[in-house]
Amino acid sequence: MQLEKQIAFLKALGDPTRMKIVHLLSGSTLHGQAIAGKLGLTPPTISHHLTKLKESGVIISRRNKNTIYFELNKKMVKQHLMSILSLIEQEEREEVEEKEKILGNFIDQNGRLKTIPSQRKKKLIVLEYFAAKLELGRKYEEKEINEFIKQFHEDFATIRREFINHQFMYRDQGIYELNPREMWLN
Amino acid sequence: MQLEKQIAFLKALGDPTRMKIVHLLSGSTLHGQAIAGKLGLTPPTISHHLTKLKESGVIISRRNKNTIYFELNKKMVKQHLMSILSLIEQEEREEVEEKEKILGNFIDQNGRLKTIPSQRKKKLIVLEYFAAKLELGRKYEEKEINEFIKQFHEDFATIRREFINHQFMYRDQGIYELNPREMWLN
DNA sequence: TATCTAATTAGATTTATATCAAATTAGATT
DNA sequence: AATCTAATTTGATATAAATCTAATTAGATA
Numbered sequence: 331m332q333l334e335k336q337i338a339f340l341k342a343l344g345d346p347t348r349m350k351i352v353h354l355l356s357g358s359t360l361h362g363q364a365i366a367g368k369l370g371l372t373p374p375t376i377s378h379h380l381t382k383l384k385e386s387g388v389i390i391s392r393r394n395k396n397t398i399y400f401e402l403n404k405k406m407v408k409q410h411l412m413s414i415l416s417l418i419e420q421e422e423r424e425e426v427e428e429k430e431k432i433l434g435n436f437i438d439q440n441g442r443l444k445t446i447p448s449q450r451k452k453k454l455i456v457l458e459y460f461a462a463k464l465e466l467g468r469k470y471e472e473k474e475i476n477e478f479i480k481q482f483h484e485d486f487a488t489i490r491r492e493f494i495n496h497q498f499m500y501r502d503q504g505i506y507e508l509n510p511r512e513m514w515l516n
Numbered sequence: 517m518q519l520e521k522q523i524a525f526l527k528a529l530g531d532p533t534r535m536k537i538v539h540l541l542s543g544s545t546l547h548g549q550a551i552a553g554k555l556g557l558t559p560p561t562i563s564h565h566l567t568k569l570k571e572s573g574v575i576i577s578r579r580n581k582n583t584i585y586f587e588l589n590k591k592m593v594k595q596h597l598m599s600i601l602s603l604i605e606q607e608e609r610e611e612v613e614e615k616e617k618i619l620g621n622f623i624d625q626n627g628r629l630k631t632i633p634s635q636r637k638k639k640l641i642v643l644e645y646f647a648a649k650l651e652l653g654r655k656y657e658e659k660e661i662n663e664f665i666k667q668f669h670e671d672f673a674t675i676r677r678e679f680i681n682h683q684f685m686y687r688d689q690g691i692y693e694l695n696p697r698e699m700w701l702n
Numbered sequence: 703t704a705t706c707t708a709a710t711t712a713g714a715t716t717t718a719t720a721t722c723a724a725a726t727t728a729g730a731t732t
Numbered sequence: 733a734a735t736c737t738a739a740t741t742t743g744a745t746a747t748a749a750a751t752c753t754a755a756t757t758a759g760a761t762a
Binding site for chain 1: 520523593603
Binding site for chain 3: 372395396
């Protein structure tokens, strides 16, 4: 399984001793006893860690006479890191695409909201889109907020309430202010 | 320490349950009980893992009413992976640069070896450079090897011996042959 | 204030892992 | 064949970690 290999790889690197070995090997190839010496550990301990690193593909070994030299498998390490990375980046791309699609469905050519989405997720995407047009740090009168909303939808009361409900804004004594992005619910 | 954070990050991801959580959160933000339900584990267990993921910067949490929503900190994950990646790539670049510098110091404008480096490491770099000009799989007479070496250095006997010593070539009954790169000592 | 909900902490158990000393193995050299 | 060298395996011990149940906490709501 791909997931198991990834975990084995991450687990192999997620140990101080093994990470030190990786650092040593990123500079030069070394044999077991040399590593043991540099790290102040015994050969059996190093052998144990080298086995794990080898099993997970982080290092490769090469014998010369009685000595076995270990070296970092940089290609493999790079590949593993990239595969985890691409997983996340793919998700991000998909999210952006999905958002754009939903915005396209609910906003007309003039930039006005056709209807308020009833699905929570879609509604949040739309609200986020419009909230992003407000200024962070600026204090708004209720009248100003209403005018702002009327630019893209007639039902300013509902949308104003949604901005508060979903924490895009907060209200204190009739004064509205945009919340920082981290507080937005999405 | 940077190293410790890296290890904490890798250790956080190097566990099947936590990796599953990361996968779940890469799709949507979820609260603890939802995660517990999906993975068939109890809330305390999930809480334990979420703490580790949060401490290592993999996820962030946001409270709404009584429910705490967890979401993947994609920026942070990306940054961590890139930092490990760049460590390795930097090493590679540095190695190439170092080799080029050493070759520049020991080889003149005509491509001839000025002197044989006495430092083992430098000598290996120089020997590797010249050995790479030989054909893999071809059998060479001793005379041919001598001629080949004389192209760039007069002391063919010493260099021929070094080729053998450091396993760039092997000799059998007066016939020389290049070893595959994996056997070269460097 | 009392109660409800979701999360966390405490405490216990089990499983996994890092480490070492001693014994063994694999391969090279004499 | 005998010996030497470096690595590995074995077996033991100690530490760390995952998981659960039960108890507690933090915050929201009635």
